[in-house]
Amino acid sequence: MVAFIILLDTVPYYILSTSGTTLIPQQVYPYLWVAVVIAPFPLFMQFVAIMIAAGAMSEEYESGTAELLLAKPVGRGEFFAGKFLGGYVLLGLLILLNALMSVVAASLTFGAQSGLGTIPGVVLVEVYSSALFFSVAFMLGELVRRSSLAYILSSALIVASQIIGTYLSIAYELTGNGFYESIHVYLPTTVAGSLPPQYEQSLLPSAAGRLFELILGPTMGIPSEASAAVMVGLYLATATAVSFAYFRWADVSRRVS
C-alpha cells in the first residue's frame, strides 16, 4: 500500500512535467502539490480505508487470534478500541504520507510550492472524512467476520455509491429536477469526497481555483463543509455503535481452519 501511494504521488508529476502539457496554467504551478493530495481522495484513499478496516476485526477471527486474546483478562472494549484506533492511526499515517510525497514530488518537478501551511489542516480533514468508509468497512468486517466478504461488500458500497452518483448527475442534467441533487448530497462517496477539496479551496488563493476545476470537474449536489462534517460524524457514530453493539453481544467467532 505504501509503495502504491508513493507511485501514485510521483508518477503523475513526472508525466506532467515531461509531457510539456499546456493544460496547466503556469500560475497554478506553486499549488500543484494539492492535485495529488486532493485528486485521489474521493476514491483511492477510500479504498485504502476499507482495505485496512474491513480486515481489522475479521482477520483476527479468521486467524484465531481474537479467540486467544479474548480468553485473556483483556476487556472487550479495550480490544475493540485497540483494533479500531490502530487501523485508523495507520490510515492517518498513509494520508500524511500521501500529502508529504505530493509536496516533495511537486517541488522536484514544478519548483517551489506554496500554501504548505495548510497541509496539517487538509490532512486532518482527510483523516476525518476517511472515517466514514473506515467505520463502515470496520462494521461490515465485524458483522460478516470474513475479511474477503467484508472487502467485497465495502468495495461494492463505494462503487455503487459512485455509480448512483453518476446516474443522479446525469438525471439532474437532463431534467433539472432538484430531487436528484438532494439525494446526491447524502451519498457516502459525495459526503466523504467533498469535504477536503472544499476545505482546501477555501484556504488557497484564487489562482489555485483553476486547479480544483481541473481536478474535480463539474460538481453538483455537494453538501456544505458543515453539512459534510456532520454527515461524516453521523455515518461514523452509527457504524461504530452498530459494530460495538454486535461485538459485545455476539460470540467470539472460531478460527477458520
Added chain:
Amino acid sequence: MSSPVIEFDGAVKAFGKKRIGPVQFSVEKGEIFGFLGPNGSGKTTCIRMLLGLARPSAGKVRLRGLDPLSDHIGALTGVGYSPELPNIQSFMTPREVLALSAREIGLNSGVGAEIDRVLEEVGIIQYGDSKVSRLSKGMVQRLSVAQALIGSPQTLVLDEPMIGLDPAGTAHLREAFIAYARGGGTILMSSHMMSEVEGMCSSVGLIHGGKLLFRGTPREMVRDMLDSGEVRVEAKGMSAAVVESIRKVEGVLAVEEVPGGLTVRVARGVEARPEISKVIIQGGGELLTIREGERMLEKAYIEALKDGTDQAQ
C-alpha cells in the same frame, strides 16, 4: 468450603435446533479434570462458555466464582488457555510469542526469566529463537501450552493439549501437568487420548450429544460404565487345572488364555486378584504380574457412548 474454580450450573448453548446442555458440574482446586466426549459433543462449546467467548443461552457458568462475561477481566485473571488449534503467528519466534502473551496479561517484570521457565517446562527451550513457521506441529502445540502457562496461572483450560504430540512430548507435558496440579493448580482439559486421561486426571466428565453422561473419577467411570472388570495375568507354568480353578473363583465370569498368560473377566466391583494369585501360586505356577486390564477407561468410554446414543434414540 471454598467455591469451585469452575462451575457449570445448568449451562445451555443453543445453535438453532442443536442444543448443548444443560451442563451441570464443577471442578475443585487442585483437580485435573478430563473433559471427554466424541467430536461435536459440546466440549469446546463448554470451554468457550467458560472463557466468556460464547454466551450461554440459559444457565450460568462461573470461573473462579465470577461470571466470565460480565466480569471478564476478574474471571480470566490467573487463567491460562490453550485452544484446540494453536492460534500462533507463524512469523514470530516462540520467545516473541510468549513476550506478547506476557504483555497481554500485564506481566511487566522478569519476563525473560518467565519465558525461559515456560519454554523449559514444555521442553522447547532450544527452539526459543526459531521462527514458529519452522517448528513441527508438535512443537507448535507445546508452544500453545507454554503461552497458557506464562505468568503462572492458577487455572489452566486446555482444549486437546496432547494433539499432534509424539510420545516423548506427551510424556513431557503429562509430567508438567501433574506437577502443576500438585502445586495447587487446577486443570480442565478436553482430550480424546483415554490412556493419558486415565493416567493423569483425578476426575473426568463425559459429554455426548450435548448431555453430560458422567462425572466422577476414572475408576468410578470404569466401574459404572462396564458390566464387568478385567484382570490381566502374566504367569509361567500354569496347568489346565489351575486355569480351571481360576474359572471357579468367586466373581470370575470368564477366562481367556492369551500369549504369556490370561485375561480374566470379573463381575463389576469384584476384587478377584488376591484369590487368583493364590490359586496360581498354590497350583505351582510362577506369577509374574497381575493387574487390572488395560485401556479400561477407553472401554468404559465406548460403552458409555453406546448407552448415551441409545438414550438419545
